Amino acid sequence: MLIGMPVSNWRFQVDASVALFPAYKDAYLERSKIHLDEGSPNDALYSLKQILKLDRKFVSLDRWLVLASRREQLAHKQPRTGRAAPLDFV
Secondary structure (H helix, E strand, O other), X not given: OOOOOOHHXXXXXXXXXXXXXXXXXXXXXXXXXXXXXXXXXXXXXXXXXXXXXXXOOOOOHHHHHHHHHHHHHHHHHOOXXXXXXXXXXX
16 A cells, blocks of 8 residues: 555555544554664554553554564664664564
8 A cells, every 4th residue: 555655655645544533553553664764763653552452462463563662672772774674483
C-alpha cells in the first residue's frame, strides 16, 4: 500500500487513518514502522503500545515490541552516527 510513496506521504496517510479510525491497529503498526525507519524507537514503542491496549493478541506484536525496545536500548548506548543500528536479534 505504501511502497513507492515518499515518506511524507506515508506519514500523512497513516496519520489520517488513525484520526479517522482510532481502533485501526494496522495503522499503528505502519506508524511504528515509519518511526523505526526514521530512527525514533521511542515513538515506535508508543504506537506499538497503542496496539497493545487495543488487542493483546495482535499477530507478531511481541516481535515488534522486542525490536523497538532493542533499538531504543541501542540508541541510548551508542552516540548517533547517522547510521541505523544493526539488527542483532534472531
